[in-house]
Amino acid sequence: xxxxxxxxxxxxxxxxxxxxxxxxxxPDHAGEWAASEPIRYYDSDGIFDYIDGAGEVYRxxxxxxxxxxxxxxxxxxxxxxxxxxxxxxxxxxxVFTHDRVGEPxxxxxxxxxxxxxxxxxxxxYYVSITPDEEVERTREALVALATAxxxxxxxxxxxxxxxxxxxxxxxxxxxxxxxxxxxVLNARYYVADDDILKLSGRSEAAIAEYSIEGDxxxxxxxxxxxxxxxxxxxxxxxxxxxxxxxxxxxVLRTEDGxxxxxxxxxxxxxxxxxxxxxxxxxxxxxxxxxxxxxQRGTHQ
Amino acid sequence: MTTRSGxxxxxxxxxxxxGAAIAGIAGWPGSGGGxxxxxxxxxxxxxxxxxxxxxxxxxxxxxxxxxDAAVATLFExxxxxxxxxxxxxxxxxxxxKTNVWAPLPTPSALEATIKRGLAAAGVAERDVGIxxxxxxxxxxFKRATALVNIRxxxxxxxxxxxxxxxxxxxxxxxxxxxxxxxxxPLGAIWNLPHVKGKTRLNVLxxxxxxxxxxxxxxxxxxxxxxxxxxxxxxxxxxxxxxGARIIQARRDAHFKKPSPISPPPRHIAAADIKYGLGNSDPxxxxxxxxxxxLDALI
Numbered sequence: 001x002x003x004x005x006x007x008x009x010x011x012x013x014x015x016x017x018x019x020x021x022x023x024x025x026x027p028d029h030a031g032e033w034a035a036s037e038p039i040r041y042y043d044s045d046g047i048f049d050y051i052d053g054a055g056e057v058y059r060x061x062x063x064x065x066x067x068x069x070x071x072x073x074x075x076x077x078x079x080x081x082x083x084x085x086x087x088x089x090x091x092x093x094x095v096f097t098h099d100r101v102g103e104p105x106x107x108x109x110x111x112x113x114x115x116x117x118x119x120x121x122x123x124x125y126y127v128s129i130t131p132d133e134e135v136e137r138t139r140e141a142l143v144a145l146a147t148a149x150x151x152x153x154x155x156x157x158x159x160x161x162x163x164x165x166x167x168x169x170x171x172x173x174x175x176x177x178x179x180x181x182x183x184v185l186n187a188r189y190y191v192a193d194d195d196i197l198k199l200s201g202r203s204e205a206a207i208a209e210y211s212i213e214g215d216x217x218x219x220x221x222x223x224x225x226x227x228x229x230x231x232x233x234x235x236x237x238x239x240x241x242x243x244x245x246x247x248x249x250x251v252l253r254t255e256d257g258x259x260x261x262x263x264x265x266x267x268x269x270x271x272x273x274x275x276x277x278x279x280x281x282x283x284x285x286x287x288x289x290x291x292x293x294x295q296r297g298t299h300q
Numbered sequence: 301m302t303t304r305s306g307x308x309x310x311x312x313x314x315x316x317x318x319g320a321a322i323a324g325i326a327g328w329p330g331s332g333g334g335x336x337x338x339x340x341x342x343x344x345x346x347x348x349x350x351x352x353x354x355x356x357x358x359x360x361x362x363x364x365x366x367x368d369a370a371v372a373t374l375f376e377x378x379x380x381x382x383x384x385x386x387x388x389x390x391x392x393x394x395x396x397k398t399n400v401w402a403p404l405p406t407p408s409a410l411e412a413t414i415k416r417g418l419a420a421a422g423v424a425e426r427d428v429g430i431x432x433x434x435x436x437x438x439x440x441f442k443r444a445t446a447l448v449n450i451r452x453x454x455x456x457x458x459x460x461x462x463x464x465x466x467x468x469x470x471x472x473x474x475x476x477x478x479x480x481x482x483x484x485p486l487g488a489i490w491n492l493p494h495v496k497g498k499t500r501l502n503v504l505x506x507x508x509x510x511x512x513x514x515x516x517x518x519x520x521x522x523x524x525x526x527x528x529x530x531x532x533x534x535x536x537x538x539x540x541x542x543g544a545r546i547i548q549a550r551r552d553a554h555f556k557k558p559s560p561i562s563p564p565p566r567h568i569a570a571a572d573i574k575y576g577l578g579n580s581d582p583x584x585x586x587x588x589x590x591x592x593x594l595d596a597l598i
Contacts, residue, residue, distance in 0.1 A: 048476055051516045052401075054457035056479050058516075082516055099514065115522040117515045130517050183481065187563045192309035193481055241309055255314035 018085075019065060025083045025125065026069040030148040032141065033071040036078065042066045058126075060181040060201065061094045062087020076141050077132040081149065084126040089157025090204075094178040096121040098187070104174070105143055108150040109157055118142040122150050123157040162204045165221050165268065167284075167291040172216075175209035189218060189273065196240040197222060197269070198233040210284060217275040219284055221292075224267050234264045237271065250285075251278050261285045265292050341579045343533035343542060346370040346590040352507055352526035360409035366591070367413045367503070370532045373588055374501075381420035387500040388446055390422030394500075395444035396430040399451035399467055403519035404510055406450050410503065410530075414448055435470050447495070449536065450503040453543045454510035457518050459483035460565030461547060463540040464502040465577070471495050482563040487575030490536070504531040504543045511550045525550065528592070537571045537578030538585045542598070544568055545582065549597035 019041055028035045040050075044063045047055035058066070064085040072078045086092040093109060102114030108122030116134030120127055127149055129142050160178050177188050180202055182195040188207060191197070197220075199205055205222040224230040238245065242260060245252040251261040261272040261281035270288045275281035346369060351362040368380035375383040388394060396414055398406040411430055418428050429440030449464050456462040458479050468489045469475045478485050489495060506529035514520050527546065533539040544565055551559040572580035579585055589596075 051518075052457070054516050054518060056458050056476070080517070084516075101514070114514060115520045117520060119515065128516050130515050134520070134522065183563075186482070190310050190313075190564060193307045193484075196309070240307075241311065254311055 019067075022065055022067050022083060022085050025127075025149055025152050026067055026081060027148075027152070030071070031144050032073055033079070033145050033148075034073075035069050036072040037070040039067050039069045042068075057098055057184065057187075058084055058086070058095060060179070060184050061091040064124075071145065073141060076135060076137055079129050079131045079142065079145070081145070082128045082130070083149070084128070086124050086126055089121075089124050089155070090160040090178065092121040092124050092126045092157060093159050094180075095126040097177040098179075098184065100174055100177075105146075107143065107146045108153065109159070111143075111146060113139055113142065116142075118146055120146055120150060121157070122153045123155040125153055160204060160206070162206045162221060162223055164295050165223075165288070165292050166206060166208055166219065167287040169287060170210040170212050170284075172209045172211060176206060177208070178204075178206050180205065185220075191273075192240060194240070196237050197271075198224075198229070198236055203233075212280050212284065213276070215276040215280070217280060217284055218273040219288055220271040220273065221288060222269045224269070227264075227267055230264050230267050230269050234262055234269045237262060237269070251281050253278070263289055265289050266296075268292055338576075338579060338584070340584045340586055341533060341535035341538035342374070342586045342588065343531060343535065343538050344370045344374045344588045344590060345529060345531050345542065345596075346373075347506075347527070347529040347592045347596070349526070349528050349592055349594070351528045356508065356521075356526075358407050358409065358507055360407075360412075363407055363409040363507075364413040364416075366530055367410055367532075368417075369590060370530055371417065371501070373590060374532055374534075380417055384417035384421040388418060388421040388423060390424075392421075392423055392446040393427040393440060393444050394418050394423055394429070394446045394448060395435065395438075395441040396428070396448045396450065397435060397441075397467055397470075398430050398432050399462075400432045401452075401454075401462070403517070404452045404454055404508070404524075406452060406505060407507065410450060410505065414450065414503075418448075433470050436473060442494075444498065446500050447498045448501050448503070449499055450505065452505040452507065452509065453531075453547065455513040455518070455523075455547070455561065456483075456565075457513060458563065459486070459567060460561045460563045461540070461544055461568075463543065463565065463568065464504050464536040465490070465540050465567055465571050468495060482566050484566045484570045484574075486567040487537075487571035487577050490571070490577050491575060499536065500534070502533055502536040502539045504539045506531055506543060506546065509543075509547060509550075511547050511554065523554075525554075527595075527597075535578035535585075537568060537580050540565075540568045540571075541580040541582065542585060542587060545598050546596075553597070 023039050026039050042050045043065050066084045068082045070080050102112035105111040108120040111120035116131050118129045182199045203222050207220040210217050242252040259275040259278050259281040263270050263285045272281045272284045346366050371380045371383040375386050377383040431438045435441040451467040454462045459466050465486050506527045508524040510524050512523040531539050531543050569580045571577040
């Protein structure tokens with residue numbers, strides 16, 4: 001009982017320390033910006049009180065907590081800075097890939113600017129800066145603020161290893177999305193109401209666009225815990241999405257005249273969506289399979 | 301096996317033939333039965349460019365006039381007062397379910413116009429309440445015999461669109477319970493005992509709708525435009541489906557390519573097919589248009 005109590009206290013103290021670390025990323029002053037409000041903190045349950053439905057996206061990436069603070073500038077509209085501590089740097093990258101519209105800017109692990117909104121990821125943190133209004137100097141000032149905050153994050157973090165499984169030929173790297181959850185997949189590319197790929201909120205998954213012979217196709221790769229789980233997932237997808245393709249279920253033309261193809265290689269499942277032809281679908285699938293085998297050989 | 305197992309997939313929407321179907325705003329795969337037997341719904345779309353000033357502020361006078369004209373037209377009465385009398389009793393306790401989302405709240409001029417209409421119908425001031433996030437605990441809403449539903453149209457991070465149907469999410473203690481599958485189950489809230497059958501009017505404010513959301517706060521003025529409209533009706537599904545079509549058309553025009561609302565606002569068609577709340581199919585919606593038709597988009 002005493003040991004359990006000590007463990008609970010240690011956990012609570014660790015939690016408090018973690019919150020303090022998070023708050024340290026929102027200083028009173030950062031370059032031309034000065035905080036005009038105290039920091040507010042929200043945990044993963046309380047996040048809905050702050051950003052309503054959007055909270056689900058961050059929770060799908062293992063949100064630990066969020067701190068937010070308003071900053072003022074002498075000549076520009078004020079901004080709200082939100083720092084989200086995610087489950088891992090992979091998850092911080094994942095949140096970043098949820099919306100990739102915008103101009104790339106080199107901050108942290110990667111930044112984007114669009115219509116006044118600036119965001120970047122670094123380490124396990126995803127940082128969003130939203131101005132009250134976009135004016136002429138907004139972009140320049142937000143980049144400066146973001147750079148100052150990024151400097152406070154020690155670890156650069158790393159992108160998910162699954163990205164190495166995406167073949168490079170024809171890849172539009174700016175289209176990559178990383179996720180664990182079928183609802184996040186559906187927000188990017190609607191597949192099905194049910195979790196027919198058995199992502200279960202735990203699997204590592206990435207989807208990206210490819211340019212092939214002047215057309216575009218999508219490649220989805222999912223890594224499961226075991227070959228048996230991968231087999232169950234591909235069987236589930238084939239039964240729910242393409243039973244007409246038969247037992248092997250490799251490739252099928254869908255109602256819009258585009259092609260879908262699937263393959264399993266070990267613990268991974270690959271699906272090609274929206275290919276212009278069966279040949280293109282199978283070639284992209286073959287590229288993915290070959291590349292995955294090569295990657296395994298490289299890491300052994 | 302050539303028969304697909306499980307629930308709805310992308311292919312079911314592809315069969316319906318349009319991107320709008322995948323967007324969930326024009327039909328539901330496998331729909332039938334109740335929808336076909338339900339009478340068509342009548343809604344009013346009123347637009348007046350005077351309502352949105354060049355600097356983006358709203359004209360209270362124009363808003364009031366628009367709502368009065370729309371209500372009178374919807375209920376086929378000579379004036380707004382008579383229209384309100386036809387749907388509200390003097391003994392009603394009326395909750396006005398508004399929306400306080402800071403970047404795009406319900407215009408106060410419209411709330412005031414509704415209150416004026418309720419007064420004309422003989423409802424005492426003490427029997428009228430306006431609320432949003434506090435409605436479950438509000439004493440007036442607890443005893444309300446009638447509801448008026450009003451909110452601005454906007455995109456929504458998880459539901460696809462913030463609609464009249466979605467506006468009732470505050471009538472449940474755990475809104476996050478309804479976030480699953482892009483908030484598809486929202487229609488179920490309308491069948492809860494403390495809500496069912498009470499809504500007399502739905503007003504979807506289309507003054508400066510948000511057609512694309514970015515960031516955790518989901519709002520950028522760059523993605524609004526001065527549509528200067530109101531959509532009203534007794535059928536919330538028909539009102540929302542029509543608003544959704546306008547948003548979809550605006551997105552396609554702005555981005556210069558098909559740009560489906562993301563995630564698809566599935567809750568609108570689900571409210572029709574699964575929960576029987578009204579008509580989402582444009583073929584079953586009669587739109588009475590008043591005022592400007594410039595850049596109407598539908």
